[in-house]
Amino acid sequence: MEYRASNGMGERPREVFRHLVEAYLTSGEPVGSRTLSQRLPVQLSPASIRNVMADLEAMGLLYAPHTSAGRVPTEKGLRLFVDGLLEIGQLAPDERVAIEARINGSGRGIEEVLTQATSLLSGLSRCAGLVVAAKQDAALKHVEFVAVAPGKALVVIVGDDGQVENRLIDTPMGLPASALVEASNYLNARLRGRTLEDARAAILTELEDERAALDALTAKIVAEGLATLAGPEKVLIVRGTSHLLDTVEAQIDLERVRTLFDDIERKADLIRLLELAREGDGVRIFIGSENRLFSLSGSSIVAAPYANAQGKVVGVIGVLGPTRLNYGRIIPMVDHTAKVIGRLLG
């Protein structure tokens, strides 16, 4: 009569698997049956463990780099581990304090806070730290057109979060100053408190239907201003990349690290990947080549979204390291950092 867990594994295999992964995570080397039998809480001979491991290997959770080496978890195995078996540690009190102190202590600018948080995370986790701050869908507070030269005007957009954005647009020659003022007023009346994406479509259709009480020139300015606001710009901050060279694996397979650096610089793929972490509000974990977006051969990402005062997700912060990283320690770390940032944005 045996207890069967939902994942279709008996109690013993599960325990063996869990300890194997934990041992692997700290050592980075293949784990053999002997080591495991010493480590396991229940008394179990190496031979029995070998049998269990053979089963696990058949399930695709483990593999042996070569005969007569220990076993290593596969990506599938790691996934199972983090999904079900991982016991998430408590954040060490000193780390908790460090995070709060350093983040609260940094300057006021939002970008500065994020930079601080990232480099802190990278330091604590000894991985690369990442932040994506989406500039796009913050609610708007104010829009202003400023003439800067004949035929040129500047659109200044101030977000609710204090973020400021500006674009240069071309204006028709001989545009009266009043048109700019009018355009500003028109947009401010409609945009305030809404997100850009939100308002844009509505205003554009309104303009097309000529329901707006604007003269042609002003309407043109408004349209042009809106168009430039389209760009879904994201900013990506990366810190502590040098940690990517720390691991033993990196020394062997330098080529992999090279492509990783290139990917980070290209950044587009990385941003797209991190965007996936926005859905759902917990920590998300991407292991190895689970997704095609990013050639993270042998790398994992642990990322958590952070929200502003209105509970709206405005960005993602996380950590990038080898698949073999201390998930139990890093997950609460990322989680807590995201929360602290969220609190600070409120």
Next chain:
Amino acid sequence: MEYRASNGMGERPREVFRHLVEAYLTSGEPVGSRTLSQRLPVQLSPASIRNVMADLEAMGLLYAPHTSAGRVPTEKGLRLFVDGLLEIGQLAPDERVAIEARINGSGRGIEEVLTQATSLLSGLSRCAGLVVAAKQDAALKHVEFVAVAPGKALVVIVGDDGQVENRLIDTPMGLPASALVEASNYLNARLRGRTLEDARAAILTELEDERAALDALTAKIVAEGLATLAGPEKVLIVRGTSHLLDTVEAQIDLERVRTLFDDIERKADLIRLLELAREGDGVRIFIGSENRLFSLSGSSIVAAPYANAQGKVVGVIGVLGPTRLNYGRIIPMVDHTAKVIGRLLG
């Protein structure tokens, strides 16, 4: 009767030295007397060359990593080489074309142009590419104060080069809108066409002397606006860092590369170093640990300032790689890129 050059070296030693460095630069390995004797245009036996090399070693220009290895130039030797002995090659026509096409073809935004140029440089030189764009002393075109919330105003500064900058300032409660307009007008009248640094001191003293025809409130705004404009902000763009892992040396001495990455991220030192390249208008070269600012152990920087239409230096572009890089090829490359950028800014 022997010809003696100004650097206190005979003709033969100089030739030997030059060829040794060139050989080293392409191979990266210590160069022995036999190899050199084959390479040298004049017939000379290995033994004679050994004698010459012994002299050069005594002068501190060469050193042998161990007995019975070839010689390698010291930093002092490299310095001498680039200063006097280096024959600067012509830029290959296809490279010239590539540079011009890619830079001219990129978008209009100045930052985008620089990013393109940097990643191009990094690609061609197979090193990391660097740009420092100084935001500070572009001439100003327009300044505007925009009220965004009670007690908050935005200062928008538009530079001659189209660069836009903004800062949030606190304003006294109950500030009339007219004060902001007045402040804008006041500053525009005085700032236009001058650089920030230029105008700032003058205006501040004028304010203190109360010579300005402004009411107290407006004066306060102007002062506050000016204060926030102080920051000598620089932007650093780095591309192609993965090339730093290319060289054979890197594989051996990963630790060095690690600190290099950290330095690049910290960026402050790097910027300070690159700023040195602004003085004088040619290409400047920093070899190894010649300067204390930056722990560029084993790294060199080749950098050139670029100027705007007014001939004012507004930034520095360059390349960061191992000391052992093909100076003859890279120097004209950096030089030309800087010129193309300058032309584009005009």
Next chain:
DNA sequence: CCTAGCGGTCGGGACCGGCGAGTGCAAACT
């Protein structure tokens, strides 16, 4: 169902010797 033991496999580290590149010195050459 577990355990103990056996035979087999494989990677890694230590050791050794030969090879080649390069040096320095001294003697011979021009």
Next chain:
DNA sequence: AGTTTGCACTCGCCGGTCCCGACCGCTAGG
């Protein structure tokens, strides 16, 4: 005197061998 030749010596590197330790799978026994 400067240059070349020859020679002895020093290293670092490479490949081979050997041994050890860590594992595994299998089978027999509790």
